[in-house]
Amino acid sequence: MGEHATPVPTATRTAGAELHVEVLGFYARQMRLIGELRVPEYVATFTEDGVIDHAHRGERVVGRQAMLASIEAALPRYRGVVVRHWFDHVLVEEIGDELHCSYCALVTKTDASGAVALEPTYTVHDVLVRRDGALRTKSRTIHRDTPADGAAS
């Protein structure tokens, strides 16, 4: 705290309830936006230089403009369906000014008849930061759940 304090290693601390619930609210709003295909608003929940890393297919998108283009290019896949992302087991760790969040995600696609198809499941690691008081995603790394032994049953 003093002027000449020796830097200390950055500690990891699990978020308390207020911060945890704030993060859940951030995700609730962010996932509604993508679910409603409000792509520019979704992209605005990332930092300007935010990164989405689809680790399982070696695809890394950097910056809001590139995200917007990438998602819009994928929109035909979502024609005729509503996509929902179901999160569980969210962990929120404070490391310095960043929040390191991880969670499991189940993805559904509901068509006009109400039929629901399951996409693969994922494990996601996010880094969130605060910009002008609001949480933003600085990076999102998405791993498709893949069996360790690599063989389908």
Added chain:
Amino acid sequence: MGEHATPVPTATRTAGAELHVEVLGFYARQMRLIGELRVPEYVATFTEDGVIDHAHRGERVVGRQAMLASIEAALPRYRGVVVRHWFDHVLVEEIGDELHCSYCALVTKTDASGAVALEPTYTVHDVLVRRDGALRTKSRTIHRDTPADGAAS
């Protein structure tokens, strides 16, 4: 605050952690009741004049007595299955004395063999109020997730 204070527009405020967790607990109990087909107890978690609005099929049920009749009429659909409602992305906003809650819902039906079928996904908007200290649902508006472009893939 003064005796002659000018009324101010009602502000919307996102619930803090204690209230958010209380709402999650309310939903946990309410959804267990309907999952166990304890219909009178489920209906009692609504206000006496509570409303369930199935917006996607233009069906609006008003008051506990009508709810009870409506749900009991639908029970044959649930013969031989356990229905579970899975909520995610719950947002809780305080507006005056009311809580405006919204969430995504996935609905499963598990039969006696353990096979699970998926119902459509929904987006739900609730208004909760406090009666004698306990939360109650004043209104529930249920929208089935429907693609904006209206065409099944």
Added chain:
Amino acid sequence: MGEHATPVPTATRTAGAELHVEVLGFYARQMRLIGELRVPEYVATFTEDGVIDHAHRGERVVGRQAMLASIEAALPRYRGVVVRHWFDHVLVEEIGDELHCSYCALVTKTDASGAVALEPTYTVHDVLVRRDGALRTKSRTIHRDTPADGAAS
């Protein structure tokens, strides 16, 4: 509070937000461990004399060593898939020094191609205790969701 206070019956109290979020964090870590088949670490989240009671099939496993053996014997069922447990409607009640937690669980199996199969749904009752500051599962009772009328639709 006095020296000679008469013992009072143990009250049940719903957990506040901090404790509720701590329990969710415990489950997040515990379920990641089993999802990644880190079985010894998973078993270490139970007390030494912990119990897993598969009530629906009359199977009761007592103690970490027996759990480890039981889970390892079941591993061939999980060859080629990633198993995820999705919790919802978690209720946490404090009763004396114990936490009585209950929740609904949906179980998915994702294979190497990304295809997701649904296992049955479950309702689970846990007793958690604190050991050296950390939460541990003292007992877990698992009920497969089974229709009251016992007949598949």
